[in-house]
Amino acid sequence: MKESLTHPDEWKQLLRRPNLHEDTSLHHAIRGGHKLVVELLIKEDPELCDITNAVHESPLYLAVHQRHSEIIDSILKVLPSPISYKGPKGLTALHAAVIRTTKRKLEIAHVTSPEVIKEGDDMGWTPLHYAACFGNVKAVKLFLQHNTSVAYVLDKEGASALHIAAFRGHVPIIDLLVTSCPDAWDIINTKEQTALHAAVIGRRANVVQHILRKPNLEDLINEKDTDGNTALHLAAVHKRYAIARRLALDKRVNRFATNKDHLTAFDIFFARNNTANRENSESMKSIFDSQLLVAVFIATVTFAATFTMPGGYNDDGPNQGMATLADKVAFKAFVIFNTIAFCFSTQALFLRYDTSFLSDQEKMEYAMSVGSSIQLAILGMLLAFASGTYVVLTRTSGLGIVPYVVIGILVVDYVIGEQKSWLIQDSSLPIILKGFISLQ
Template sequence: MNPVSIEIEEAPLLDSNGEIKQQMDLNFFKAASAGNSEPFKDMERDVIERLLTAKAKNTILHINIISSERENVSTKFVEEILEKCPALLLQVNAKGDTPLHLAAKFGHFEIVRVLIERAKLAQRGDEEPESGVEPFRQMIRMVNNEKNTALHEAVSQGNVDVVKILTREDPGYPYSANNYGKTPLYMAAEYENRSDMLRGLLENRTSASFDMVLALLENSTSVSHEGPNGKTALHAAAMRSFAVDTALPKLLEKKKNLIKETDQYGWTPIHYAAYYGNYRTVNLLLETDQSASNIADKDRKMTALHLAAGKGDARTVERIISGNPKCYELVDNRGCNFLHYAMVSFHVGQLRNLLENNPLARSLIDEGDAEGNTPLHVLAAVRPKEFHDVMNRSTQANYDAVNKQNVSVRHVFNYGYTELKEEIQKLSKDVGRGQYSKGVIRIRKVRKYVTKEDYKDTRASHLVVAALIATVSFEAAFTIPGGYRSENGTAILRRNKAFQAFIVADSIAMVFSLSAVFTHFLMAPKIEKTKDFNQGLLHASIWFTVFAMGAMVIAFVTGTYAMLVPSLGLAIITCLIGLSFFLLVIWISCL
């Protein structure tokens, strides 16, 4: 790892009144950065204390720690300078950082160990400190301008070894929150370094987040778990998708009581897990305490089930209902049950499956909200074109049910319901007091349908392309590369691998292009009988044509290669030019 780069600045020499006395020789800065203590051996102690950089107010000890390589750190300079000038141990820079803060932040475990040992030596022979706290613990507990201790700094960077030594050396200190409202345990629970986690999974080892949480919970006797806005470390873990493999199990083991703790919005950890779609986290929380899913938030009285339904997470909805069936009928402050939300956010297939296979969900189909709108009112208002795809004959429902404005489901389906649709649109953009970062509800895009006019405009061009590919493929099969043997009519290149690949690719192009033509043939009667039709068949014909194009390119490349193989260079160039078609397709797809 390369040394941390810092801006070299002229450092003034300050007197006792803080006035600039003279400029520090730039060589001192370079010597400290390189770990060379020779220039400082003959200096007086008070002079070394006053060697500070102009802006950051870093001492030579700060400079050395910042400049040290993490993978090859040396403690020699630190030991020699502290031997000569012990006061630098607790001297802070402009940000309030002690050398320990910086060593913890940059993960210099050996330097951290030396600093703590040096602080312990300073106490030997002294009387019991007036505060009752040893000097080395005072150093560990010192906070900078952001109210971060060295432990905060170590956790923020995922420096596990430093976290372990700091928690072992001062196990009884609870560590308060910093300026951002975060304690070290909260920071460890929310820490997410994806490369570290993936590497841990591949190498079958634990992640930094897990190791830090473990060290804090096992080494500290009174560790605090608070975070910003009333959150706890368990909230932080529930928001992280990887936490179920890292911090979450250990937190539940040691601090199970946090599962029902709410933040300033009234959200429990399971609220966050459901909102962010962390299915495995929801599953683990329900296994620990299923009753946590009954808790509603403060603003909208929404449970985790409402949130999962609002985000369109069918799997989490089913898990919550199966784990705690009692919560299925709970309503929010608008009187909406979870099915009202599901009607907006679920896929058609998910809705149909929910209503057909879950009797609890099916029983809510005619339950009205505070305005009398049933889930069917919502479906008809927001997704009228998909209404009958969802409501098949097996689902019994009252289409004549009316709301408090005397508007029936049937009326909404036939004429729309602007007021209800606009209300749902607002929910999709409402972030509340900031807890709904992606809106209260996710509106599922209505599946597009192709009109008769749309189809007629595209059908002719699609048919021409598909028919042309079929024609070319058919002709290529009988005008093969290399020709035939006159005596028996067999292909001259029949044993050539490239020729064999040509025949296979040409056959595939032929089949796919004819499939595209046949699909258009099937759609023709449907377009005459219905005003709108599902574009599934049109999509199928398009993909058939695309695959036929790809197969035709491969046929061209392999056939050309089979004939030009005696001129290998030309054959390779021709193949590369032909295969550039696929690069073009990928590029266009990414636009």
């Protein structure tokens, strides 16, 4: 055995021998974070740094992914020997350096060729795309210092780093890109959309505001995509009303521009608004129908309870026909609560009787009134149930108070839920119309 390992190439073959996952001894040492072992292996066979495993992980990529800064240093010292930057899914060590947080992530670019800086992953994203996405200003600066042409590289959907930065709302990254490459404003994706389009779709009002403050960008502001939509059109399509208002108020924006369907942004807004109104009308009808059903149910139940009193009636004597438990406090409470439930459910029926002649606003107000009446009717019915249960369980008072306890818990839970719903309710209303004042 010893004799078979006397030749240097045989030692190298042993060091390079892969396991079932095609990991070499160097891959194992990096995963374990064993810096001294890594240095020893690289010293014996520097070409180990150029071998990838079954999932295309190179030693350098693995070291960056594992955040082993000292091991990264040891691997980079191997230059100019062959070093692979490859990683899974088309990623490189430079991608991982941007995605993962390592002390040496930026220094990797200093030893990276311009071609590696421009190399895209399976989505076509270069390291600059990722840096723009995460708002990594230092990485963007370094990439642009090495190779400004990377700013023009498009991913598989035609998006540049500028599109990504605009969509994510990173204004400092946008400034860096257009300062190094002023004509980057003209980059369009596969849908012929500019960075302004991307900002609108991403709901980035800060980016839209920033772009509108730039001089000499009239062509960009009114640029149309493959559907003929300008940024203002997309703001209306995607219901970005605050952005639409800001765009419409800018004098450079062509508010009369039409898309391929011959629609202006104003047309799109009102078409959507009318659709929403129809949907609201249908929703209002559904609400009224539900309220009517509940009101009829409560009125029926409480009306029937009036003639089927708890405990029954006296069959003879001077009190014949009177409720046997009429002198009980709980029975009197039952009668009061049952009456309240019946009256408020009946009131809800009267309020619901005819709303066809009302406007949408008046229907909403009526729906709220009907809802309030039904809420009080439901509460009265619950309390009548609890009182009726208690009055027939006088001798077992412990069991008789159970309905009160349960109803109390339900009421408290409902009140808390209502308060939460008010806190999270969005009361903002679309204000796009203000941006179209000059159209009148």
